[in-house]
Amino acid sequence: MDVDRDAELERQEEFLDSEEVFRRNACTIIEEMLELNNDPTEHTTFLVDEVLHCIFFLGNINKPIITPEEIVNDEEMLNCLKRIFPRAFRLFSSQLPKRDPFSCVLDMIVHLTGESNEDQIIEQLRNLNTQLARGEENHLVPSVICVSQNTQRRGSARHYGLSMSTSGKTPGQIMVAASCFSAWDSDVADAVMTYYPNKQKKPYFDGRINLPKYVRCEAFNLYDRSPKAPCKSCGDLFGLATTETKGWAHGNCAEVGSVSNLFKNEEEVQVQAQSQSDTVTKPENRKRVRERVRNHLKMLLKEKNFSWDNKFYPDIVFNL
Incomplete structure (x- = not known):
């Protein structure tokens, strides 16, 4: 006994x-x-x-x-x-x-370590991960890191992203919507909003991205550093080849933050990869998709009794 x-x-x-x-x-x-x-x-x-x-x-x-x-x-x-x-x-x-907390941690480590020191960055994040508590809900714990890079240029910068470090459906959806409106590159946000919030592609808006073959977009498991194949949702968003049939909610994967950072710093890649659909350029479609995401976000915040002042921290006022 x-x-x-x-x-x-x-x-x-x-x-x-x-x-x-x-x-x-x-x-x-x-x-x-x-x-x-x-x-x-x-x-x-x-x-x-x-x-x-x-x-x-x-x-x-x-x-x-x-x-x-x-x-x-x-x-x-x-x-x-x-x-x-x-x-x-x-x-x-x-x-x-504007984004989940571990994105700030990642920025801090990349800044202090230097973006070229990929192994050291991943190891620092892994070491921090091992210090975090585990339970039935793993709050504030990212599980995947992604590295994106323009391989056409020798010695090109590496751009990092982490999987969403929230736990539960509602906090995750809130942070994805917030990141679409305030943190992510606009083309990446368009791709995510094409599917947000129910993983179904909108018939009136197609912001899907097709990354050029020369772009490295490689993800690793933060627990054992094993390669992590793109999920079905990342195939949807970025045209990444994958045999995976399961897809996480669009916006939750490490590839999203990584590609967003790539686009912010590599205009040539962004122009070649962005959606070619005319649905994205029509102002009425863009307004409609943003209203759909905003309304869902406000509904989630109301469920949480959160009174939002239409501002993102720090210092961004939300406008459609």
Whole structure:
């Protein structure tokens, strides 16, 4: 009987409840970002501010709500963060994040490490992942990294993206919509909105992208660094060859952020890859698809009792 009791206690420790997983992982990410932001000459403090706001927002729409005070339960550290980052504490309950928290972590690591040091970047992210708590819901844990690169140019820059680090359907859909309106390259956002939110292609809008063959778009599992084939949804969005029949909700995969960063920095690739459909260039179609996404986003926020002021953090006002 003692053996059975010990096994049950071990099982309970391994599968923490959802609230504790969120709190632990949020605290770990914040501490990591503060540690990385230890050189004032690097000008990365804005990324700490952004990650705080995003984590507090996700805690605020969690069920049950997880407050900043519950996440940062060290009073001295909490008061220090409130003093340095007052806007993140003031606006997490009214403004939407532009992207999920691990995208900020990725930007921090890429900036400090250098985009060419691919192995080191992946290893740093893997090391952080191993510190995160696991449970039935793996809050704030990305599982895949993608690297995109223009192989036609020797020594071309690498552009990174991570799978969405939210847990649950509603937070994921909220963050995908927010990223479409505020963070992702407009062509990538068009591709995602072609399918958002129900994975069904819209008959009146076709923003699908066809990446040139010379573009490297390669994903890896962050747990064991094994190659990760594109899912069906990534085939839909980017024309990537794949035999996978399962597709995640469009916008959740690491390829989306990676291709978005590629397009923002490689205009030649963007022009060659963007949708050729005339449905994308018609203003009435673009307005219609954006209204569809906005209305779904507002419905999700209403379900979470979140009163949105139509602004994204930091400092973007939403307009159709």
